[in-house]
Amino acid sequence: MIWFVAALLGMAAIAWVFRFAGQTVTGNAPRFRDMPYGVAYGYVLGTVVVLWLAWAYMQGLSEDTAIANKFFFLRIAIEGFIIFAIAAWLFRILGRTIGTAWSRKMFRSMPLTASFGILTILIYAILAIFAPAFAPYGQEQIIPGVAANIVPGGDVALGGNPDFPLGTDQIGRDIMSRLIYGAQNTVGIAFATTLLAFLLGGTFGFLAATLGGWLDQILSRLVDVLMAIPSLIFALLLMTIASVWAPQLGIPLTVFMVLIIAVIDSTRVFRLARAVGQNIVVMDYIEAAKLRGEGLGYLVFKEILPNATAPLLAEFGLRFCFVFLTIAALSFLGVGIQPPLADWGTMVRDLGGFVNYAQFAPLAATAPLLAAGAIALLTVAVNFVVDWMLHKSSGLKE
Amino acid sequence: MGNVLTIILQRLALGALTLLIVSIVIFVAVNLLPGDFAQNILGQGATPEAVDSIRRDLGLDQPPVTRYFDWLGGVLQGDLGTSFAQANFASFTGTDSGATTVAAQIAPRFANTMFLAMVTAIIAVPLSITLGVLAALYRNSVFDRAANITTLSSISSPEFFLAYILILFLAVLNPILPSLSNIYEGMAFSERLQKSLLPALTLTLVVTAHMMRMTRAAIINLLASPYIEMARLKGLSPMRVIVKHALPNALAPIINVIALNLAYLITGVVVVEVVFVYPGIGQLFVDSVKIRDIPVVQACCLIFATAYILLNLTADIMSILSNPRLRHPK
Numbered sequence: 068m069i070w071f072v073a074a075l076l077g078m079a080a081i082a083w084v085f086r087f088a089g090q091t092v093t094g095n096a097p098r099f100r101d102m103p104y105g106v107a108y109g110y111v112l113g114t115v116v117v118l119w120l121a122w123a124y125m126q127g128l129s130e131d132t133a134i135a136n137k138f139f140f141l142r143i144a145i146e147g148f149i150i151f152a153i154a155a156w157l158f159r160i161l162g163r164t165i166g167t168a169w170s171r172k173m174f175r176s177m178p179l180t181a182s183f184g185i186l187t188i189l190i191y192a193i194l195a196i197f198a199p200a201f202a203p204y205g206q207e208q209i210i211p212g213v214a215a216n217i218v219p220g221g222d223v224a225l226g227g228n229p230d231f232p233l234g235t236d237q238i239g240r241d242i243m244s245r246l247i248y249g250a251q252n253t254v255g256i257a258f259a260t261t262l263l264a265f266l267l268g269g270t271f272g273f274l275a276a277t278l279g280g281w282l283d284q285i286l287s288r289l290v291d292v293l294m295a296i297p298s299l300i301f302a303l304l305l306m307t308i309a310s311v312w313a314p315q316l317g318i319p320l321t322v323f324m325v326l327i328i329a330v331i332d333s334t335r336v337f338r339l340a341r342a343v344g345q346n347i348v349v350m351d352y353i354e355a356a357k358l359r360g361e362g363l364g365y366l367v368f369k370e371i372l373p374n375a376t377a378p379l380l381a382e383f384g385l386r387f388c389f390v391f392l393t394i395a396a397l398s399f400l401g402v403g404i405q406p407p408l409a410d411w412g413t414m415v416r417d418l419g420g421f422v423n424y425a426q427f428a429p430l431a432a433t434a435p436l437l438a439a440g441a442i443a444l445l446t447v448a449v450n451f452v453v454d455w456m457l458h459k460s461s462g463l464k465e
Numbered sequence: 466m467g468n469v470l471t472i473i474l475q476r477l478a479l480g481a482l483t484l485l486i487v488s489i490v491i492f493v494a495v496n497l498l499p500g501d502f503a504q505n506i507l508g509q510g511a512t513p514e515a516v517d518s519i520r521r522d523l524g525l526d527q528p529p530v531t532r533y534f535d536w537l538g539g540v541l542q543g544d545l546g547t548s549f550a551q552a553n554f555a556s557f558t559g560t561d562s563g564a565t566t567v568a569a570q571i572a573p574r575f576a577n578t579m580f581l582a583m584v585t586a587i588i589a590v591p592l593s594i595t596l597g598v599l600a601a602l603y604r605n606s607v608f609d610r611a612a613n614i615t616t617l618s619s620i621s622s623p624e625f626f627l628a629y630i631l632i633l634f635l636a637v638l639n640p641i642l643p644s645l646s647n648i649y650e651g652m653a654f655s656e657r658l659q660k661s662l663l664p665a666l667t668l669t670l671v672v673t674a675h676m677m678r679m680t681r682a683a684i685i686n687l688l689a690s691p692y693i694e695m696a697r698l699k700g701l702s703p704m705r706v707i708v709k710h711a712l713p714n715a716l717a718p719i720i721n722v723i724a725l726n727l728a729y730l731i732t733g734v735v736v737v738e739v740v741f742v743y744p745g746i747g748q749l750f751v752d753s754v755k756i757r758d759i760p761v762v763q764a765c766c767l768i769f770a771t772a773y774i775l776l777n778l779t780a781d782i783m784s785i786l787s788n789p790r791l792r793h794p795k
Contacts, residue, residue: 401755
């Protein structure tokens, strides 16, 4: 702590010297003359951070395993960051050269973060759809002749097995295969839930906007009440109740979870759909359609929906993230997606203890982090894309 | 001033009404359960007479409306009912020491959770406002972009991911902080602080990102106003323009977002407490959900919802109070 403060103060001094030296050497060039002290400090801080990262990376490659293990994760993170950045950059170049005129134009104005997001989402989609082709074993397959509880990392001395790089779980299922199938289950269920939430929230929101009156009042107040309870807490309460009903009705708990989260999240969609819808129903073309004698269904689906697509699409991305994180949190707490379905949240909970071995067996600790990181990576990717879309559609240039 | 007072009173009344309705929702939800408390406690082999007698003792033979008001009356007096898990017949006949009531179970854990939330707020609020001001000051620079990417990533990561990353770097690879927060009563403050620092840091990461982005957005929004242009033309330094001129006017949205994020903390603690085995109310809630301890679930739910509504209400009232146009009507 003292060293940290001392380093910051030292950098403050260096920053001053840096600016002063710049002013003297360049003969008071405008660049240095007008440089605020904060900017000078920023340059020094940035340099120090980059130098430290480079040093840590070299430490990660060190011969001494004790030191290398300590910086292993930082090394992997730096490598991952660089690889992803290069992949996103290549992907953007690819998008700029091939495809229709429209898609080429889109890629031209795209920031690197957005192209990284699109690339990641594509990879997840492919992984989810073709999971059986990628996974070496089935998600519920107990591999004959292989012990249970193989430690991740493939290090024989620690109880690993190179054939199962991420090990096996307590009844002998391959964790790597379950991780890949997790893309199908976790993402698929979250996607279905979001769709359902949009179907519910969108329909009722547009109906409330078009019909108004008492229907609007009732629905809006109902949504107000549901939104007054924190969503994760409410979901947990309802899941408790569902867990009692599920065995009695013979319906899997996962179905209940999809319904519960869809209903809770549809309140947020309802708010947005109603607000957007209300702006649209006062338009002249709606008046014209009403005078033509069009029915309610026509109004909602042919007039309002097409004009509300843009904000709803951005909301869909954000909502998907929320749903995905809620499901992951529920699964992590043990009341979400139920076994035998492979799922990332559950895997993090089951494998979490391996993090404590990071000191001497870094590969063993990667298994839970991979599952948690897979969740984080997808939500980050979706958020980057949504951020870019919102920025583009709002025309915000600051 | 009378104007503001009426608005605030209206908000307070609305908040109380919301709370009442939320309590009804929770009560109805819990009553959707098949079977009841008496059956659950006695198990399947219970004789109808035994079930009946417990029902009578607890007032479960009353109609739901009466039971709701009984429950609500109890809650208002601090009596949250009796936990299933610790239930024994002594507690129903009124001869027990009182350690099995939900209130007795929740009280110490509630204090722990409040402690955690407080530590988080003390770290997160100054940090996020400073970072937000800096990002607004150096907007569109490398610093701003790096901050944007980092915060967006930490907002969108699940809490347990951040928690495990922090455990990995701060507890396992560099053993600075303990990865398990075994808090007990009578602990020294410094030790308690050290043990709850890692969960607090995790929560800080989650909340800071949002608060910082909102601070930045609120300040940048104001930078287009004529009086900022004026301050700039006077030759003030950018830092002074932002801190002296923009920040006070951006306070309303910032206070709002701080209160909303503290409300978010309420839900965030659930997952974080489970990761660090922190003996707070979130941990108790999840444990009770798993063993279907309905009275505890119900009580925790009510407490979370109350905290959430109160913080939202505070946000509302603070933003009214910080608006000079409302405080000094023409």
